Amino acid sequence: MTEQIVMWPDGAKQDYVTARRELLRAEQELRDAIERVAALRRALPEGADLDDVVLTEVVAGTVRGTPLSALFGAHDSLIVYHLMHTPDEGFCPMCSMWLDGLNGVAAHVEENAGLAVVCPAPIDEITRWAGERGWHRLRLLSCAGTAFTAAMNIDGPEGTVPAMSVLTRNGPAVRHFWTGHAIFPDGSGRGMDLLSPVWQLLDLLPQGRRDWFPANRPAAGGDCCH
Structure with missing residues (x-):
């Protein structure tokens, strides 16, 4: 060495x-x-075909429907973060931490692929929470009223599970490429740790990450850090 x-x-x-x-x-x-x-x-070989489901987003203050295929932009690949939300608990604190980070690097990611956040909550709740967190660089969409989460197999007993997916587009056809969940199929956690630098930094400390868990606090002043 x-x-x-x-x-x-x-x-x-x-x-x-x-x-x-x-x-x-x-x-x-x-x-x-x-x-x-x-x-x-x-x-990985070619994945399953997906319906070109119409999602809901807010553009220039107007709510509109946007097909899944339109989220790719000029790219043939699309990264989708599945933001967990439940009626009782609201937005997942872990997901919010991940999206704080994605918000900061979105411009770099979008040079290589489309990037979108999809959540089953109503679009007005999503945009409100995004404003409090300072997610000004993320494309945020609601899949409420659609079968998108069921088709992607990311529904859990309490709602959508935290997950990341990569989709591909070949002409009009949208296909699934890869999905990773926060929890592995054997029930163990840390399935998406490598996607967040926070865990990697905490693992550098003498005490490690211990039992720390992110709190769902709005970012001060609307910034993306807390």
Whole structure:
């Protein structure tokens, strides 16, 4: 292992240097495993056809219907975040944290793919919450009254589960490519952790992430951070 890049300050004790070198090897192995998973994902065969469902959004203050196929823009791929909402609990705090981050990088993502947030809540509730969070860069749509979440198999006992999907378009045909849920099929969590930098930063701390969970607080001043 090259020592051209040293990841500890002068004066570090030998036991620290030894442990850090071992950790670095593990970090490189993790990087390689992530690359292998990404390659497997890219190699998925053609997915199921999807109906070109009409969703609801607000454009220039006017509520309008927008077909799913129109969300791709100039791209052949579309990233959809499924924002969890239940009548009793409202918007999912974890989803809100993820969307805080997506709001900040939306312009970069949209150079490569379409990006949309779809939620079963009424569109007026979605836009109100987006205004409180400061999600000014995200395209937000309601799927209320449609079979979109059922067709995507992201309905849970309490409503839509937090999930991310990638769809593709070939001419007028819209197809499913990939979906990841916050919870793995075996019931374990952390299914979407890699999509949020917050968890990666907390894992750097000596105490780790512990039992911390994001609070559903509106961002101060309408900014996207809290």
